[in-house]
Amino acid sequence: MLEKIRKLIKLLKTVDLAQLDKLSQKVDLGSVLKAVSTMDEKQLQMAMKMLTSSNKKKEAPPIDADFYDIGFKLSPEDRALQLKVRSFLEKEIKPIVNNYWLHDDFPFEIIPKLAELNVCGYVYEGYGCAGGTSLMDGIIAAEFGRIDPSIATFLGVQSGLAMGSIYICGSEAQKEEWLPAMQQLKKIGAFGLTEPDVGSATAGGLTTTCKRTPEGWILNGQKKWIGNSTFSDMVIIWARDVDDNQVKGFIVRKENPGFAVEKIKGKMALRIVQNGLITLTNCLVPESDRLPYANTFKDTAKVLQMTRAGVAWMAVGCARGAYENALAYTLEREQFGKPIASFQLIQNHLVEMLSNLTAMQTLVFRLSELQDEGKLKDEHASLAKVFCTLRTRDIVSRAREVMGGNGILLEYNVARFLADAEAIYSYEGTKEINSLIVGRSITGYSAFV
Structure with missing residues (x-):
């Protein structure tokens, strides 16, 4: 005593x-x-600890969602580009996206600034493109998704779907005409595959038709959910040839007779993306604007394989943005006299989020390595798209949960990710369709109807 x-x-x-x-x-x-x-x-000892403890606020460690330090594997040049893109997005995009998202509008003033960033068409050789790696292209997509999935989608449509269709399936003359201007965002492209009544069944059920005539090709039908189409200079249209029943691709210019587009309104996700309902009424397209190497749906699938990997990276970015904002919030938000980050249940949510995010990051990193090695298969891209978009939904849900009621307010930068994750989950192949692609690969049986 x-x-x-x-x-x-x-x-x-x-x-x-x-x-x-x-x-x-x-x-x-x-x-x-x-x-x-x-x-x-x-x-x-407990009493001594209480008496000697300081009321000074504990300094939290820096927020770093790259928990396994994947960025360490990048070259100094690639790391510098990643940080350059991140800085640009933090400065130019982050401050404005909530307002544009709320008003269902697109910030056209950012297009010249995006052009100066010089990352559009990053993986292509020539035509003003960087000829970079698929890995770095994926990291750029994730950086965009981390700040805003809508702007990431705009770039994905422009750089991946539209430019990719011309790069993979176009003639040299078409590449020379379109790719340099699109790389500089002086010309905007869109990609028209999905239809009002045909989504997952596009491989064999396109209702948009094309018919060759002496004057050119006559296209009839509708395309729905076509991002960028309300202001694009051209749209890549995929249509079924009534003569041989095969899918063919066309560059359809906005001034083509018989081409009309109507903005889709009332979306709850990716509200900055300007999606259109395109109607083609005896739309005349010259033979020179037919993609000569797009003659079956297998050619369309080559483009989708490439861009589906990009969607997986975009999902990683969306999840990372939600996680980082939620973690920052828990470190600042106090209840019962201390930050909620100090509570066990909150920490459990954060660890679950980080676990899923880290698994996603390592998966897409290897996915892009396969792509750069020329080993990427449809089932690889599909597995990544399934897993990453599914886990993203879980992460954004937990991010909203740890923020309580504030999680549904745009100003706290998680509600937007929560909504946008739903669109990423569905586009470029639903979870079910991509699962069947993987299932076919591992069993040898096709379960498609």
Whole structure:
């Protein structure tokens, strides 16, 4: 007992007289000493810890969603480009996206700035493109998705679907005409595959038709959910040839007779993306604007394989943005006198989010390595798209949950990710269709109807 009291007295000696006088006015120091004499060693240690602890706010570690340090594998040049893209998005895009998302509008003023960033068509050789790796292209997509999936989708349509269709299936003359201008975003492209009544069944059920005539090709039908189409200079249209029943691709210019587009309104996700309903009424397209190497749906699938990998990366970015915003919130938001990040249940949510995010990051990293090695298969891209978009839904849901009611407000930068994840989950192949592509690969049986 005597030793315990000595320890307490030693502690009290570190307190100046003014503090001691103030303390004596609040508590009976004699009673305190008596209480100390009854404490066991463990209780005394706890009391000492409480007395010596500081009220100073604990400094949190930096927020780093790259928990396994995947960025370490990048070259210094690639890492510098990643940080350049991140800085641009933080400065130019992040401050404006909530307002544009709320008003279902597109920030056209950013297009010249995006052009200066010089990442459009990043993987293509020539035509003003960088000729970079698929890995770095994926990382760029994730950086865009981390700030805003809508702007990431705009770039994905322009750089991947539209430019990719011409790069893979176009003639040299078509490449020379379109790719340099599209790389600089002086010409905007769109990609028309999905139809009002045909989504997953596009491989064999396109209702948009094409018919060759002496004057050119006549296209009839409708395309739905076509991103960028309300302001694009051209749309890649995929149509079924009524003569041989095969899918063919066309560059349809906005001024072509018989081409009309109507903006789709009332979306709850990717509201910045300007999706259109395209109607083709005896739309005349010259033979020179037919993609000569797009003659079956297998050719269409080559483009989709490439861009589906990009969607998986975009999902990673969306999930990362939600996680980082949620973590930052929990470190600042206080309840019961301390940050909610200190509570067990909140930490469990954060760890679940980070676990899924880290698994996604490592998966898409290897996916892009396969792509750069020329080993990418449809089932590889489909598995990544299934897993990443599914896990993203879980991450954004938990991000909203740890933020409570504030999670549904745009100003806290998670509600937008929560909504946008639903669109990413469905486009470029639903979870079910991509699952069947993987299932066919691992079993040898096709379960498609």
